[in-house]
Amino acid sequence: MAKKEKILEINDLNISFKTEGKKLKAIRGVNFDLYEGETIAIVGESGSGKSVTTKAVMGILAKNGTIDSGEILYTWHDEKTGEPHTVDICKLTEKEIQREIRGRKIAMVFQDPMTSLNPTMTIGKQIMEPMIYHYHTPKEEAWKRAVQLLDEVGIVNPEARMKEYPHQLSGGMRQRVVIAIALACDPYVLICDEPTTALDVTIQAQILELIQDLQKKKNISVIYITHDLGVVAKVADFVNVMYAGKIIEKGTIDEIFYDPRHPYTWGLLSAMPDLDTDDDELYTIPGTPPNLTHEVQGDAFAPRNKYALNIDKRLEPPMFSVPGSKTHKVASWLMDPRAPKIDMPESLRRRIDKMKKEGAAHE
Template sequence: MTDIVTVKNLKVVFNEGNEQVYAVNGVDLSLHQGETLALVGESGSGKSVATHALLGLLGKDVVVTADEMLYGETDLLQTSRRQYTHLRGQELGLIFQDPLSGLNPTMRIGRQIGEGLKVHRYVHGHALKQAVFAAIEDVGLADPALIARKYPHELSGGQRQRAMIAMALVMQPKVLIADEPTTALDVTLQAQILALIKAQKVKHDLSVIFITHDLGVVANIADRVAIMYAGKIVEVGTANEIFYHPQHPYTWGLLDAVPSSDDQRDQLFTLPGTPPDLHQPIKGDAFAPRNPYAMPIDFKKEPPLFQVSPTHFVRSWLLDPRTPHYQPPVTIQKRWARFAQLHAEQTNDPVVESQQAGGVPV
């Protein structure tokens, strides 16, 4: 499968006076042509910073390094500011987390949507107006002429988010980065925006990076899911692998935070503590202080990526063959059983689960 975005060993350090913040600590990331990759993690995990580094949107006081950062065959590490402006205008689209901060409050919606067409495609006059109206209509907003004349504060939250999507798609980009696009919306509007992004991806043949802190919202939109914690990807796999065969305790906690209508648990699997202070380099596994399954090695040495399947990788010492036997939470065991059932239904063969010393089905 062709990769449209490739990132290897991405590191981002913010300089804050005499202090540094190690926001991204060696991220490897690939986005396949035509897929939706969900980047999931709690606030401060580095997911937005990593994608903003990819887009060249970080300030001068931020140090961005990587072994490789490619968009197609374009080396983004060698890209000038002018070239980046061109790429963001025509190839890479971004939906900001907060429409109120992403939209200019002093400009009418139509003018903001059409700005990229004027600057990068030299579209003017009647052709520009028709293109703007078409973009507004394309995201499900009725009466595009009326919407185009309005200012951001005159629109509802859902309308503003749709306007942001129109602004991102009007240039027909190849890659769309959606940064927490449903965070400030109620459940009904969330579902509408997710359905809209999914439909636009198919219609415009987009490759999408969908950023969120909520695993629940990506269940029906993502092809693959990458879990981030403290500036690193700790688990990545297909959506089925992450939802039904998760291997990292942090992923277990995120999944158990997703409400379920058939949930009859007396107690949730909870993660104690808080994310680490990123002002200092971290020794060992960054998740170790919060990990109920942590072993002495977790506090001394960072785990490598262990391969569970050709598409599933996990950064946890639990997958080391030398790890003593352990039992994951009951809710996770049920997910594993469901995964085995799905596998059997797809292959017509029962799953023979070989147990590592650590008790992890592989």
């Protein structure tokens, strides 16, 4: 099997926002790699830093946001020579990002298609625009390509749809149009920020399937941002679990779903709705995330963690490697060889055993 090329590398990324005279440390030392053709999911509660991380990659941080330190290294191959080129997106100007990166090499599908589409422009114009801007594609050629893209994303009668406006389409169709726009310049990386949240379950499944099919056809690398672990199970190769601006557990889809080690990941998995459960109530993680305008002392999850150790209040845990795995890493003092042995809750163990059985039955 050919060695996959690394396309995106995020090293020790730190981002803060100025709010009401205070400094909010939104991203605190994030690291991850993305390889070609691969799908990574970033999961966590609202406010954990998922969207901020990817907005930094796209160069669309809010005006009060600053990248304090770290690198976002993006690598692509020259179409003529095949030579690899690497740039640090953090060092590019807004103009350079707009001209070279955004939409052209890295594209994004947002949560609500109605806010990312221009209500005053026809669907066709909006798909043609990036091709004309980035590649100076002649209008006639851009029109043909836009029709082809609408067809690729499963829109019936694409030529007629080209002349319509966003309000004339259903939510699912609008999201397909947004995907068509994102793919207009053949990007290498597609970032999907909660791409199915506003859609009903049937349409949700269709959109996820569509993104997967397009990914296979075009060998695109995909980053999913979501709080829905059900979505993650369907699409991801690797998962990064985020909490309070840090990645606190990372691994393959099987490692995170079948062998989670961080109490926060246990909480997220336990909170997934399950039709066959005997429990009367859906599990929720107690407490609330910390206020990141204050300095976090020790492990940010400690106040909500019933398994917290004394050291959690004083020192931030490093990333421990799970024995026997090259990919599974956990930022928890429970992983320290000197820590007491704590097993996941029994109810979650039963749920995981059931998931394994169901997974085996589908194979």
